[in-house]
Amino acid sequence: MGYVHDLWYKKGPAGRKVQTKYHGKGKRWQARWETPDGEPKTRLFEKQVDAQKHVTKMDHAVLAGDYLDPEAGKVKVGDFALKTWLPAQDIKGRTEIEYRGVLDRYLIPEWGRRQIRTIKPSEAKAWQALLASKYELTGTTPNRVARHVRSVFRLAVFDKAIRASPFEGIKAPTLTETKVYPPDVAEARQIIAAAYTALWRAMFEVCALTGLRSGELRGMRLEKFDALRMAYRVDQQLVYERGKGMYLDDLKTGAGKRVLPLNRRAVDVIAAYVAGHPPPKNGPWAGLIFAMPGGKPIGESTIDWAIKQTCRYAKTEARHLHELRHHYASVLIAGGESPSVVQQRLGHKDVLTTLRIYSHLFNEAKETTRNVLDAAWAIPSKDEKRLASVTKIT
Structure with a gap:
């Protein structure tokens, strides 16, 4: 337990008070306590009662x-963000x-040299507004940036800083998800056929048929x-x-780890590529299905450049590899798969992520269902015609 120490006096012979070398210099009363880790801490006060209150509080x-x-x-905010968070x-x-x-x-230029305890809620709210007004961020970016920075301060609370x-x-910036418009089957085929x-050609087709992320595909x-x-x-x-x-x-993440069912086309594409280009048998890249000549792995920027070049050859809209993942999702949705199944196939952390990204595609699928029903029920059956005639007579 903590206690209060008198810096100006100490016990002398026969229990009498004797002045110390600190007598009359600075604050007299020193509060002493230990942290939960057993580290000794002190703080000086002018009045004994204030020192005792502080010890009791600690x-x-x-x-x-x-x-x-x-x-x-x-x-400092910058030091905590870079060295701890x-x-x-x-x-x-x-x-x-x-x-x-x-x-x-976005964080260090504004608050990097400030003590983390000095940031006020009013400043936090104003900072979030700067993301749109000063930095001109749009779409999902303000929410993503704010989420990271809010996490910095949340960790500071957990660390008891x-x-x-x-x-x-303070509410985070509204998450305005940009709608994705992935290539349809015809465009995906066109891109794959133009691969040089x-x-x-194999990687683009496997991506379109499995929805694997870039790192998952290349690995x-x-x-x-x-x-x-x-x-x-x-x-x-x-x-x-x-x-x-x-x-x-x-x-x-557990959601990312999954057993992905493959259709016959995907199995055939992978098997044919492996037969013609056997993976390395030894070394750190043993068994790697897709690799550069010599067995070296494929960098993310390399495959990004390859698909952009292929789109130029195919004379299609410039696409990113991730859009073939979106294509896979769109095919599942159009085929009537539920949001939870799409989530599992893509390895999303929760179904809300799936719904947020593809909500418009699910809505379009619902409209297609309505059109199918309308078309099926457009011509009245014989019973309906008879019922309608009876109703008129009545």
């Missing part, structure tokens, strides 16, 4: 598990670059491909980490 906070280190909140996200490659970019562009986040009670190597392994059961086990992806290069890493 002891109560330690016992209640609500202790807040007065020094922790003095850390970013490493805690356990992200690598392109995602780490994206998160670091958010901090460098601050008692409450300045964003507490067997590698790109496909032969051992996870089951031609007999027509399935592929998705539990790894190819990632890039600065200073380490490319390597295969396990998927982080």
Whole structure:
């Protein structure tokens, strides 16, 4: 338990008070206590009663598990974001670059040199408004940027650097999802046919038939491909980490790990490509289905460039690889698959993510259902005609 120490006097012979070397210099009363980790802490006060109140407050906070280190909140926002929050996200490659970019562009220029405890709710609300007014962000970007920054302060609360986040009670920017308009089957076929190597042709078609993410597609392994059961086990992806290069890493989320059913065309495309281009048998890339000449893995920028070049050859709209993933989703939706099934096939973390991205496609599918019903019931049956004539007579 903490206690109060008199800096001006100490006990002398026969219990008499003796002046110390600090007598008359600065504040007299020193509050002493220990943090939950056993680290000694002190603070000076002019009055004994104020020092005792502070010790009581600190002891109560330690016992209640609500202790807040007065020094922790003095850390600079930029230092906490880069040295504590970013490493805690356990992200690598392109995602780490994206998160670091958010901090460098939108957080650090505004608050980087401020103590984290000094940010007020009014400033947090004003900062969110700047995302649209000053930085001119649109679509889903304001919500995504704000989500990362709000997470920085949420972690500061968990670490007991601050008692409450300045964003507490402040609504995040509205998530306005940009509608996706993926290539239809005809356009997807056109892109695949225009691919200028067997590698790109196979990869683009597999992506359109499976909806795999770029890292999942580029990290496909032969051992996870089951031609007999027509399935592929998705539990790894190819990632890039600065200073380490490319390597295969396990998927982080349970939703991302999935057994993906393959149609006959996908099985045939993969099997034919493997037969003509056997994967490496040894080394770190053993079993990698899609690789560059020499067995090296394919970088994300390489395949992005390849599909853009292919779209030019095909004379179609410029597309990104991710749009072939959207194409896969659109085919499932048009075929009547439920949102939960689409979520599972794509490896989304929850069905709300699926609905947010593809809500307009589900609505279009509903309208198609109505049109089918209208067409089927457009010509009255003989019983309906008889019923209508009876109704008129009545």
